[in-house]
Amino acid sequence: xxxxxxxxxxxxxxxxxxxxxxxxxxxxxxxxxxxxxxxxxxxxxxxxxxxxxxxxxxxxxxxxxxxxxxxxxxxxxxxxxxxxxxxxxxxxxxxxxxxxxxxxxxxxxxxxxxxxxxxxxxxxxxxxxxxxxxxxxxxxxxxxxxxxxxxxxxxxxxxxxxxxxxxxxxxxxxxxxxxxxxxxxxxxxxxxxxxxxxxxxxxxxxxxxxxxxxxxxxxxxxxxxxxxxxxxxxxxxxxxxxxxxxxxxxxxxxxxxxxxxxxxxxxxxxxxxxxxxxxxxxxxxxxxxxxxxxxxxxxxxxxxxxxxxxxxxxxxxxxxxxxxxxxxxxxxxxxxxxxxxxxxxxxxxxxxxxxxxxxxxxxxxxxxxxxxxxxxxxxxxxxxxxxxxxxxxxxxxxxxxxxxxxxxxxxxxxxxxxxxxxxxxxxxxxxxxxxxxxxxxxxxxxxxxxxxxxxxxxxxxxxxxxxxxxxxxxxxxxxxxxxxxxxxxxxxxxxxxxxxxxxxxxxxxxxxxxxxxxxxxxxxxxxxxxxxxxxxxxxxxxxxxxxxxxxxxxxxxxxxxxxxxxxxxxxxxxxxxxxxxxxxxxxxxxxxxxxxxxxxxxxx
Numbered sequence: 379x380x381x382x383x384x385x386x387x388x389x390x391x392x393x394x395x396x397x398x399x400x401x402x403x404x405x406x407x408x409x410x411x412x413x414x415x416x417x418x419x420x421x422x423x424x425x426x427x428x429x430x431x432x433x434x435x436x437x438x439x440x441x442x443x444x445x446x447x448x449x450x451x452x453x454x455x456x457x458x459x460x461x462x463x464x465x466x467x468x469x470x471x472x473x474x475x476x477x478x479x480x481x482x483x484x485x486x487x488x489x490x491x492x493x494x495x496x497x498x499x500x501x502x503x504x505x506x507x508x509x510x511x512x513x514x515x516x517x518x519x520x521x522x523x524x525x526x527x528x529x530x531x532x533x534x535x536x537x538x539x540x541x542x543x544x545x546x547x548x549x550x551x552x553x554x555x556x557x558x559x560x561x562x563x564x565x566x567x568x569x570x571x572x573x574x575x576x577x578x579x580x581x582x583x584x585x586x587x588x589x590x591x592x593x594x595x596x597x598x599x600x601x602x603x604x605x606x607x608x609x610x611x612x613x614x615x616x617x618x619x620x621x622x623x624x625x626x627x628x629x630x631x632x633x634x635x636x637x638x639x640x641x642x643x644x645x646x647x648x649x650x651x652x653x654x655x656x657x658x659x660x661x662x663x664x665x666x667x668x669x670x671x672x673x674x675x676x677x678x679x680x681x682x683x684x685x686x687x688x689x690x691x692x693x694x695x696x697x698x699x700x701x702x703x704x705x706x707x708x709x710x711x712x713x714x715x716x717x718x719x720x721x722x723x724x725x726x727x728x729x730x731x732x733x734x735x736x737x738x739x740x741x742x743x744x745x746x747x748x749x750x751x752x753x754x755x756x757x758x759x760x761x762x763x764x765x766x767x768x769x770x771x772x773x774x775x776x777x778x779x780x781x782x783x784x785x786x787x788x789x790x791x792x793x794x795x796x797x798x799x800x801x802x803x804x805x806x807x808x809x810x811x812x813x814x815x816x817x818x819x820x821x822x823x824x825x826x827x828x829x830x831x832x833x834x835x836x837x838x839x840x841x842x843x844x845x846x847x848x849x850x851x852x853x854x855x856x857x858x859x860x861x862x863x864x865x866x867x868x869x870x871x872x873x874x875x876x877x878x879x880x881x882x883x884x885x886x887x888x889x890x891x892x893x894x895x896x897x898x899x900x901x902x903x904x905x906x907x908x909x910x911x912x913x914x915x916x917x918x919x920x921x922x923x924x925x926x927x928x929x930x931x932x933x934x935x936x937x938x939x940x941x942x943x944x945x946x947x948x949x950x951x952x953x954x955x956x957x958x959x960x961x962x963x964x965x966x967x968x969x970x971x972x973x974x975x976x977x978x979x980x981x982x
Contacts, residue, residue, distance in 0.1 A: 413653035424453025480518030555624035556595025665870035766927025793851035
C-alpha cells in the first residue's frame, strides 16, 4: 500500500473474496488503507453468497472506515459451484445491489459498475450487455470500470456505443500491465480479450525473458494508454495484481509517476488519513512525521480532529502504547539483520549515518527511507551523528517555496510554503547540560528535552503550539499543518523510548548490543530544537560546535553498566568541549539528573 500511495492514485481497489469468505479481511484492508495509509479506496462488493445482512455489515464497515466508493458486482460463482445462483435473501443481479446501496446510503457512496467491451463469461451478446449496463447506471451507478483489454480500437468503438445508449457517467478503462508472457496469455484467455497481432510479434521473441517481456510490455501498454487519453478519456484503472513493478514502469513511461518516489501532489506536508471524520484534519505534531500509522492509531478514538488550529491534546488523550500497530515491526531476527548488532556508540551512530545515506531504509523511529527534503542539511546531520548526536527527525528551513515545488511544495497551486528549521535527536546525559546552556543563550531558539523518566526541560514560553510549517494560498487563510507542542511531545517521548527498548529486546539478554541500546534508552535525553527565524537555514547546527561524545569506539562490556553508570563510579561516556574531556558538574549544573537550568524546572 505504501508503494501504491507513492504512485499518487485517485483510488485503489480492494477486491471481495469469492462467496464473501474473506469479507472480514477485505473490510480490514479498507480500514487500514483509508485511515493509516491515506489511500482512497474502492471496495468491491459482490452478490455471491451474500444475503442482505452480510451486505449491510460490509457497507457499515466501509462507511465507518471512511470509504466512499463501492464497486457493485454480481460476482463469480464459488469454486465448488459451476453456475452462479443467488443466495436466499440476497441479490440476483448487480443492478439490485446498486439500487439497495443507493436506497440505504443515498449519495454517500459513489457506486461503480462493470462494463464489458468484449463480452463476459456467461454473456457474449453486446446489445444485451449494453442494456444491463444502462440498467445498472439507472439504478444509481456513478462510474463504469471496464474489463481488461489490449485492443484499444475495440474499446473506443464500445465507448461510442455506450454513449449512444444515453449513458453519460465516466468510463474508466481497465489496464492490465504485462508481468510475464505466460500470465499475459493466461489473463487474455480468461477475459476473452483480443490481442493485436503487433503485440504478439513484439512479445514472442522475448517470451522466455521476464525482464525483457516487462520492458517490451511497458511500451505496448503505455502506447495503448496514450491512445485512450488522446481520445479524451483521462482515467486509467490498472489491475496491479498486487505487483507494483510493471505498473510503475508504465506510469514512468507515461511520465505520470514522480521521479523521486513521492506523490506529485500533496494536500499537506504529511500523509492525510481518510478515515471517518478525519478528512478535514489539517494540523499534526511533527514528532510522528516518520511514523504516520502510529499517530493515526493513537488518535483514532478522538471525537474530532484538529482543523485550522491545534487544540488541547490532554483531552482526549493519546492512545496507549500497547495498541496494535504502535510497537516495533518485524521479528527479532529481521531487525538484527536490518540494523545490525551495535557494540559501541560508534556502531550505534554509524547506523544512523547509513540511514541518512539511504543505505538503510528504516530506523526504529522511522518507518520509511529518508526523503530528498533532507538533502540540504544531510552533511550537517551526518557530522552530528559522527560526533555522537543521534538524529531521528529533522526538517530544513524553507522561505517561500512554491506550492508546486517537487520537494518542499504542498497545497493548492499558486501558494507558498514555509518551514522553521527543526531537529530532534538523542543526546548523551553528559552533553545535555552544555547543550541546554547554549540553547538558552541563543536568540530565536526554543527546545524541549526529556529523558525516559519524564524529567522535562524547556524554554518554551507556554504549553501552546508552535507552528513549524505553514502555507499561504490564494483565497485561503494561512494553513499551519505542523506544530511542536508540550503534551504531544510527552506522548511521543513514551513511544520513542518504547521503540528503542523494543529494539534492545531484539537482542539476547546477554548481548552487549542489548545493554548498549538499553543504556541509551534509560539515560539519554530526547531533545527537539526549533529555530524560530525561518530565514536562518543552518542556525541550529552552530549550537553543537566542538561538542562530541568521547570514547565512542569503546566496546560495550556487560559488567560495565549499573543503571547506565560504570562500576567504577565514572560516567560511561564523557563529552568534549574545545578539545578538553569533561565529566561531572559544569556551570552549576549537576549531571545526576537533578538539573538546574536558567528557567524554572518543569516536571510532568
